[in-house]
Amino acid sequence: MIEIKHLCKDFTLADGSKFRALDDVNLDIGDGEIFGIIGLSGAGKSTLVRCMNLLERPTSGQVLLDGKDLTAMRPKELRQARKGMSMIFQGFNLLMQRTALENICFPLELGGLRGEAAWRKKRAKELLEIVGLPDKADAYPSQLSGGQKQRVAIARALASDPKVLLCDEATSALDPTTTQSILALLKQLNRDLGVTVVVITHEMRVVQQICGRVAILDGGVIQESGDVADIFSNPRTEAGRRLVMPEGKKIHSLPANRQVRLTFNGLSAGEPVISTLAVEQGIKVNIITADTHSIGDETFGEMVLGLPEDETDAARALIYLRDVPGVTVEEVTDYVQ
Ligand SMILES: Nc1ncnc2c1ncn2[C@@H]1O[C@H](COP(=O)(O)OP(=O)(O)O)[C@@H](O)[C@H]1O
Ligand SMILES: [Mg+2]
Structure with a gap:
């Protein structure tokens, strides 16, 4: 046009x-x-x-x-x-x-x-x-x-x-x-x-x-x-x-534990990833920061999670999260906020 x-x-x-x-x-x-x-x-x-x-x-x-x-x-x-x-x-x-x-x-x-x-x-x-x-x-x-x-x-x-x-x-x-x-x-x-x-x-x-x-x-x-x-x-x-991204963002270092950043790239809104992980797998993760928003009925943005100290649990959490459609997972040592 x-x-x-x-x-x-x-x-x-x-x-x-x-x-x-x-x-x-x-x-x-x-x-x-x-x-x-x-x-x-x-x-x-x-x-x-x-x-x-x-x-x-x-x-x-x-x-x-x-x-x-x-x-x-x-x-x-x-x-x-x-x-x-x-x-x-x-x-x-x-x-x-x-x-x-x-x-x-x-x-x-x-x-x-x-x-x-x-x-x-x-x-x-x-x-x-x-x-x-x-x-x-x-x-x-x-x-x-x-x-x-x-x-x-x-x-x-x-x-x-x-x-x-x-x-x-x-x-x-x-x-x-x-x-x-x-x-x-x-x-x-x-x-x-x-x-x-x-x-x-x-x-x-x-x-x-x-x-x-x-x-x-x-x-x-x-x-x-x-x-x-x-x-x-x-x-x-x-x-x-x-x-x-809102202004005034800074880079923060994370504590020594393993952390992951989840990037939501069109996850169906209402998919309770973190609570499902807790309920179904019995693994509790710590939400360090979350900045997500919805567009239509999909979720975008990112979340930084602290993984459990237990190595097996951390590994299981990673396996579970990597399998969720519309979510990208990467291990990080800092985050921007
Ligand atoms: N008639 C004009 N003469 C000189 N500079 C202009 C004129 N109109 C706009 N500008 C300059 O062009 C730039 C873009 O302006 P504008 O298109 O109004 O921006 P926006 O709408 O994104 O705020 C600005 O730096 C503005 O000062
Ligand atoms: Mg204008």
């Missing part, structure tokens, strides 16, 4: 020098995906999303939408193509003097989606219905909560029947519960309307919850990309680890 090829973006600074905000970015986002782009503040996320719809012209490289190169289009052709891509923002960007309904009608009035006023109103009402606000047609933005404003902004974004919805920090101004409801809505739109969703965020939980694949952006460079479960359980780059 969206192919980004060798995209670079330089900004010219006040002193005339150049700053490279994006450096050789390559991405391939498929039709119907929910794709995440995650990075810390200043990583270049907003610049990348603005280059995707050519709000910002790339310095070099190509952006293909449905196989057509946006960077090579004439202005009229580009305006047309852009209707296939809509955007929502952290700050909602609603017109304060217009009601919810009028905000949604706005893109329909502009640029070739004219139609009759009555038709526009009907369409806007349908869209309000889709985003779960059928009774807010006449409310002004100041009368709506943050979550409701974002719903109106989503309805407005959908007015042009886009194939792609670009979300730049769309939930970053919302509380956790409202964030959940907006993410659920995005998921629903993806499923029911087949719209491809690109989620740009600094919040890893957002990506974890709705994205299938993710790219990690750091310093204008895509550091790694792949399946969310894969990247989050086993980040391969320093930038990936910084984002995926």
Whole structure:
């Protein structure tokens, strides 16, 4: 659906020098995906999303939408193509003097989606219905909560029947519960309307919850990309680890006993490995540290265990643990936390 090829973006600074905000970015986002782009503040996320719809012209490289190169289009052709891509923002960007309904009608009035006023109103009402606000047609933005404003902004974004919805920090101004409801809505739109969703965020939980694949952006460079479960359980780059693991981690030495690190890589959630070891094998291990989380119904993360002093028990525990599907076992002498 969206192919980004060798995209670079330089900004010219006040002193005339150049700053490279994006450096050789390559991405391939498929039709119907929910794709995440995650990075810390200043990583270049907003610049990348603005280059995707050519709000910002790339310095070099190509952006293909449905196989057509946006960077090579004439202005009229580009305006047309852009209707296939809509955007929502952290700050909602609603017109304060217009009601919810009028905000949604706005893109329909502009640029070739004219139609009759009555038709526009009907369409806007349908869209309000889709985003779960059928009774807010006449409310002004100041009368709506943050979550409701974002719903109106989503309805407005959908007015042009886009194939792609670009979300730049769309939930970053919302509380956790409202964030959940907006993410659920995005998921629903993806499923029911087949719209491809690109989620740009600094919040890893957002990506974890709705994205299938993710790219990690750091310093204008895509550091790694792949399946969310894969990247989050086993980040391969320093930038990936910084984002995926909470900050301030230190290396701790372990006592002299034997220790093992279990890496959970898609263990079925609810599989009680440690208690089964105790109950079925009669072997008690000591949990030194655990940092696991669930994605869907699978468990990821790691746990460090102290093995029993008894050598036979330790060996039996190892044999048992090595046999659990979705778990990797290695002996360690230190751990990071
Ligand atoms: N118009 C601009 N002129 C100069 N530098 C810019 C401009 N827009 C963004 N930048 C710089 O590019 C980098 C990436 O910015 P941005 O894309 O907004 O990051 P993010 O959205 O990931 O926080 C930052 O260092 C920012 O200061
Ligand atoms: Mg940004």
